[in-house]
Amino acid sequence: MTSDTRIGPNALPDTRARRVVEQLLDGSGVALNGNSPWDIQVNHPDLFPRILHQGSLGLGESYMDGWWDCERIDEMAHLLLRHGLGEHVNTPSERLMYRLQNGFFNLQSKARAYIVGEAHYDLGNDLFERMLDPTMCYSCGYWKDASTLHQAQVAKLDLAARKLDLKPGMRVLDIGCGWGSFAEHAARHYGVEVTGITISKEQAALARERCEGLPVEILLQDYRDLTGCYDRIVSIGMFEHVGHRNYHTYFNTVESLLAEDGMFLLHTIGSNNSDISVDPWVNKYIFPNGVLPSVMHIAKASEGHLLMEDWQNFGADYDRTLMAWLENFDTHWNEIADRYSERIRRMFRYYLSVFAGAFRARHLQLWQIVYSRGRPGRYDAPR
Structure with a gap:
């Protein structure tokens, strides 16, 4: 048949x-x-x-x-x-295999860091340009006062910038800068200097093009190789690729790079429980070696490094974001259908739809967490 x-x-x-x-x-x-x-x-x-x-x-x-x-x-x-x-x-054999792999190997080591970039983010800028909005944000929008995807993404970028209290002349590090959406927004509207890093060649190329003429430097680099000192650090939609074996290294790196009076914003998808497991289909086809952190994972890894000032959950907004991406994907697919297979089309439709359903069921969360090194006075987070 x-x-x-x-x-x-x-x-x-x-x-x-x-x-x-x-x-x-x-x-x-x-x-x-x-x-x-x-x-x-x-x-x-x-x-x-x-x-x-x-x-x-x-x-x-x-x-x-x-x-x-x-x-x-x-x-x-x-x-x-x-x-x-x-x-x-997950079948029992899949759960056992993943636990064995994590017991013996660091699946998110520096040597393996570029795998997800090559497998997913380098798939083709033409595809993502049609699926996303003009900001090229590939993370959850903030729909509090928004009625369109573009408004929600601009609101998300500005929410992060306001939480970090950006001021002209500040040096900002963007860990996992993607196609340069936050770097462009922060440099253009807040007058800061931004260094963005990504493990995707395609993202880096387009980010440099989008940020041309702005005080923005885009590097193809792993976060563990960073040096310097920054007034503000932001990481939007990258922590999902760090892996539980590297959480302490990640926060130690951020602490070492952050100025004494600096602030750090972490924007990540989160899991409701602390089991170390992955969806095998997502791991194979969408985000290889990705692991979602729990509240406990983040709290334990950041303890002793940074002071948590604020924790906001707007995971329900990811449902609406994903459905908007799916609508864009379906609307513009005919423009790129000659360059991608029908199997790729079904893969993306399945991925976007299942994730939307997972956020709708509150099976997944989206957190923005603000840290400092112990700044004086009370911190009132914008909403």
């Missing part, structure tokens, strides 16, 4: 694997070949054993292969996570 052959509910093979999947879905609000936009439409009879044997990896890869479809994957993911199926994402 070809991958694009639709089979009706009455034609589904009556197998044990299918019955197990139906039992898992029971009560979730998601059905097989149902009429709701979030129902799974089965295109291949071997879908069920593949999902049961391969877990999250099998679910994601089978969608990329066209074995199933769903009009609203975001809501499907939301309902399944609310139903508690997130606990079944």
Whole structure:
């Protein structure tokens, strides 16, 4: 049977694997070949054993292969996570393998730091330019007073700048600068000098182009190789790539680079628990070697290095951000379809949708944390 052959509910093979999947879905609000936009439409009879044997990896890869479809994957993911199926994402062998790997190897070592840049961020600036807004922010927008993606991203950049109390002439370090969105915003609107670092060649090239004429330097460099002294340090959407074995090194590095009266803002996706695990599909196709920190991870790693001044959670805003990216991606896909495969299209649609559903279910969080080295007086964080 070809991958694009639709089979009706009455034609589904009556197998044990299918019955197990139906039992898992029971009560979730998601059905097989149902009429709701979030129902799974089965295109291949071997879908069920593949999902049961391969877990999250099998679910994601089978969608990329066209074995199933769903009009609203975001809501499907939301309902399944609310139903508690997130606990079944990894198979026992996958959990064991990841623990063994982390026990013997530093998966986010300096030697491996550039893997995620090559695998994801270097995929193609043309794709990200069509998916993101003109700021080229690839992190959660701040939708408090925004009605468009662009407004939300500008608001996020300005929120970070105001929390850091930027003043003209300050030296600012941007760890994980991406395509230069914060560096450009801070230099243009606050008159600061910015050094931005990234592990993506494509990001560095475009960031330099976007920041031309501004007091901004973009370096292709790992954070562990940094030297100097900075009045302010910011890291937006990069800590997810640091890895738990390197958290103390990260905060030690930030402390060593931060001026005595300096401030540091950390913007990161966060996990609700402290288990060291990864989604195998995300690890293979989207963010290799990425690990989400928990509150405990961050608190323990920063203790003894910096003083936490403020902690804000606006993770609910990531749902809306991801759905806006998905709309942009779908709207502009025809402009780049000749340069990317259908499998890449389905991969990105699945990734954006599932993450939106995870934030909608409050399965993931988004934190902005402000640190100092013990500045005098009270700190009142802008909101």
